[in-house]
Amino acid sequence: MSYRGAVVDLDGTVYRGGTLIPGAAAGLDALRAADVEVAAVSNDPTRSPTAFVERLAGMGLTIEPERVVAAGTVTAAFLTREYPEARLFVVGSSGLEAQFRAAGCALTDDPLGTDVLVASYDRGFDYDRLTVALRAIEAGAAFVGTDPDRTIPGPDGPVPGSGAIVRAVAGVTDREPDRVLGKPSAETASAVARTLGVDPAGCLLIGDRLDTDIAMGEREGMTTALVLTGVADRADLDDATVQPDHVLDSLGEVGTLLDEGT
Numbered sequence: 001m002s003y004r005g006a007v008v009d010l011d012g013t014v015y016r017g018g019t020l021i022p023g024a025a026a027g028l029d030a031l032r033a034a035d036v037e038v039a040a041v042s043n044d045p046t047r048s049p050t051a052f053v054e055r056l057a058g059m060g061l062t063i064e065p066e067r068v069v070a071a072g073t074v075t076a077a078f079l080t081r082e083y084p085e086a087r088l089f090v091v092g093s094s095g096l097e098a099q100f101r102a103a104g105c106a107l108t109d110d111p112l113g114t115d116v117l118v119a120s121y122d123r124g125f126d127y128d129r130l131t132v133a134l135r136a137i138e139a140g141a142a143f144v145g146t147d148p149d150r151t152i153p154g155p156d157g158p159v160p161g162s163g164a165i166v167r168a169v170a171g172v173t174d175r176e177p178d179r180v181l182g183k184p185s186a187e188t189a190s191a192v193a194r195t196l197g198v199d200p201a202g203c204l205l206i207g208d209r210l211d212t213d214i215a216m217g218e219r220e221g222m223t224t225a226l227v228l229t230g231v232a233d234r235a236d237l238d239d240a241t242v243q244p245d246h247v248l249d250s251l252g253e254v255g256t257l258l259d260e261g262t
């Protein structure tokens with residue numbers, strides 16, 4: 001089939017940790033050779049599009065920052081639109097705070113002066129931060145998560161991701177977040193659609209997670225391909241409610257889908 005656009009996940013699909021996954025560069029080349037518009041999409045909330053461009057450049061890959069849809073960007077856009085003038089308390093990384101500042105958001109350290117509590121991947125997360133989150137939300141702050149990834153791949157195995165922090169805050173406050181951005185949210189899907197300018201029906205989504213990548217692609221009417229270089233393996237497909245249209249050993253095999261039916 002010929003696709004006009006491709007939505008390509010990064011961590012677990014193009015690279016793992018800081019290492020390029022074998023075949024990924026060839027897969028991206030195959031998409032471009034077939035005149036497929038590529039958008040890179042990531043639930044890593046710590047990096048701006050420019051930081052992703054630099055990370056990819058270090059692996060020999062070229063992409064324009066306008067072609068990167070990242071959880072931090074999508075969250076900042078959501079907050080400035082839905083909560084203009086809001087004071088944010090960020091339980092998250094310094095990289096996320098820098099993105100919020102660059103977007104013109106106001107940050108606060110005062111839980112009782114917080115309009116929106118943002119929960120995200122935070123290596124400094126501890127009892128005191130959980131206490132602040134509890135008090136901010138009990139005082140009436142909205143509760144927003146950057147992305148739902150419960151774990152992220154680490155060099156020695158999975159480590160807690162934003163989803164773990166969001167759930168900790170949800171647990172102590174006994175309430176669900178008002179919104180969680182990143183994949184598979186509608187906000188991220190809209191950002192992808194704007195980036196590609198292509199009808200979702202003509203898009204191929206390639207990612208390593210069933211609950212975020214494949215779920216978003218399926219809901220948006222895209223063709224989906226699961227790669228086995230990241231979080232999911234074939235055994236995960238047995239009891240999954242979301243099923244991809246294709247399963248690829250790696251992004252390097254994406255050319256087999258582009259050739260289909262032509």
Ligand SMILES: [Mg+2]
Nearest residue numbers: 009011012208
């Ligand atoms: Mg991934």
